[in-house]
Amino acid sequence: MLKHALERLLRNSERNLRSSFSLSSSRIMRRRSLCTKSARAESGRERAECVVIGAGVVGLAVARELALRGKEVLVLDSAPTFGTGTSSRNSEVIHAGIYYPPHSLKAILCVRGREMLYKLCSEHDIPHKQIGKLIVATGASEIPKLNNLMNLGIQNGVNGLRMIESSEAKRMEPELQCVKALLSPVSGIVDTHSLMLSLVGEAESHGTTFSFNTTVIGAHLERNNLCLHVSDTKRLENWNGRFLLHPDLVVIPEFVVNCTGLSAPALAKRFDGLHSGVIPLAYYARGCYFTLSSTRNPPFSHLIYPIPEDGGLGVHVTVDLDGQVKFGPDVEWIKGIDDISSFLNRFEYSVCPDRAKQFYPEIRKYYPNLTDGSLEPGYAGIRPKLSGPQQSPVDFVIQGEDAHGIPGLINLFGIESPGLTSCLAIAEHIAARLSR
Structure with missing residues (x-):
């Protein structure tokens, strides 16, 4: 269980401090970036129950549903607030x-x-x-x-x-x-914004923690556990992919849901241990x-x-x-x-x-x-x-262990329309799969 608050993740990024969070009896403080004062390398690893990557309308719905089912949930998003991508740029x-x-x-x-x-x-x-x-x-x-x-x-x-x-x-x-x-x-x-506000509020009231300005930059496998590499978003502002990114924190969750929308396939490619053949174009x-x-x-x-x-x-x-x-x-x-x-x-x-x-x-x-x-x-x-010009439309892809072999990981690919309408049902579907 999560112990102390996810407080700040490199708020003073120029000092290049290592961030961390500790586990607590109930929940962590919300909407703050992860950070601690300088820490030893071995202390930059923490465990969590459920991590939802992405705070669009689908990610928020998933977080809410898992929290309602008694899970301890952490939502990580690279943006300063929720719903800044496709969720706020649609027909509503x-x-x-x-x-x-x-x-x-x-x-x-x-x-x-x-x-x-x-x-x-x-x-x-x-x-x-x-x-x-x-x-x-x-x-x-x-x-x-x-x-x-x-x-x-x-x-x-x-x-x-x-x-x-x-x-x-x-x-x-x-x-x-x-x-x-x-x-x-x-x-x-x-009103999509009001919908997302409601999802955030209900998720928080059931113990969900939100950490914005927080980017999952990759992951690696250890004994079938997916270890997420987490960084302060500010560190990526001028990154062009030509040098290796080192995480400020490694989070080891029991369950991970990749709800990053436009970024979902690119993020999945950065999960070391996930076979590239299961990631759609x-x-x-x-x-x-x-x-x-x-x-x-x-x-x-x-x-x-x-x-x-x-x-x-x-x-x-x-x-x-x-x-x-x-x-x-x-x-x-x-x-x-x-x-x-x-x-x-x-x-x-x-x-x-x-x-x-x-x-x-x-x-x-x-x-x-x-x-x-x-x-x-x-x-x-x-x-x-997930389909290009003149190609037949492709269905939502909700990809679990049966497809990629990694326990506890669910990737969401191609969640375009009707993703907004479907968000609560997608969340219900995912929660049921994680409960098996």
């Missing part, structure tokens, strides 16, 4: 579970996760709204694809799906142009969002989605809880991302205003009254994908 949509192959993890965990998420939001007053979604066919050639989506959704157990004609869709959304639409009444939106697709300049009278009250495209669900309409209308994301495949850039989350998130020129024709397929000059740059996110 609660998906129904329509798009995914039957019996896939995406299908099962999305449907289960949606139910769990609505329940959690209601019980904890997390801002959300079940506003419904219209997936639209804007031409006759798209109708068979719409029928396929409806069949997929039914097979996946999505309730309430209904095909509607253009006239009914027009009554629901007067600004909408389509020849047919698939209505998904159980789709919705959620990583692909990255940036998606930009543009906002409607005037939201005094939002044109839509439902989510509006076109037929999915290669790599994404198409440039769709999202109305957030403040009435802001967003369009996006598009799909821009990013090439040349090396493992160091991926490991350190060195991605480009700026949105070029000129990219709006590509948005207008896509949006006008279903929203013909969109006026020139009404789109403003919003934000961008990057999808942690």
Whole structure:
């Protein structure tokens, strides 16, 4: 059991002090970087029960679930706070579970996760709204694809799906142009930041410790135990991968969950003893969002989605809880991302205003009254994908000992959409596997 607080990890990094933490009877102080005064090399090793690497929405959900089950949990994240990556750069949509192959993890965990998420939001007053979604066919050639989506959704157990004609869709959304639409009444939106705050609070109240500005730089195996190498994030600011990093602390947990999202494959490659053949190839697709300049009278009250495209669900309409209308994301495949850039989350998130020129024709397929000059740059996110351009989509990979042979380690790869919707179900799934 954890003894003393994880206090500070090289707060004065220029002094190059060794950090450590000791084990205590209950839990460690939260949200502080690990550190101690200078320590002997042999004292820089500590044990922990469960370590979750990554404090995005999935990592937070996993930490909360494990803590609720009585586990002592430590969450390590390289950023200054939680949810700074993909979790804060998405559409904030609660998906129904329509798009995914039957019996896939995406299908099962999305449907289960949606139910769990609505329940959690209601019980904890997390801002959300079940506003419904219209997936639209804007031409006759798209109708068979719409029928396929409806069949997929039914097979996946999505309730309430209904095909509607253009006239009914027009009554629901007067600004909408389509020849047919698939209505998904159980789709919705959620305030992701409030959700993550709630997950952090509940995890902490059940003993979870959070250590930010703390990077897991690698690991090695000792007698089938994965020993994590931990460092102050500041030490990596100017690191280019050309020299060896030495840890400030070695943490030896019973269970480790790699929830680092975009960095997950690159981090797994730094686990000495994990066979490289079990680590999937990583692909990255940036998606930009543009906002409607005037939201005094939002044109839509439902989510509006076109037929999915290669790599994404198409440039769709999202109305957030403040009435802001967003369009996006598009799909821009990013090439040349090396493992160091991926490991350190060195991605480009700026949105070029000129990219709006590509948005207008896509949006006008279903929203013909969109006026020139009404789109403003919003934000961008990057999808942690396991399939590239023109390749078939790949399922979530939740990889345990049966795949890689290391006891107590679970890697999460390719947790893109519907990762937000699925987060609680993913956490439930992982906790059940660790309890076996």
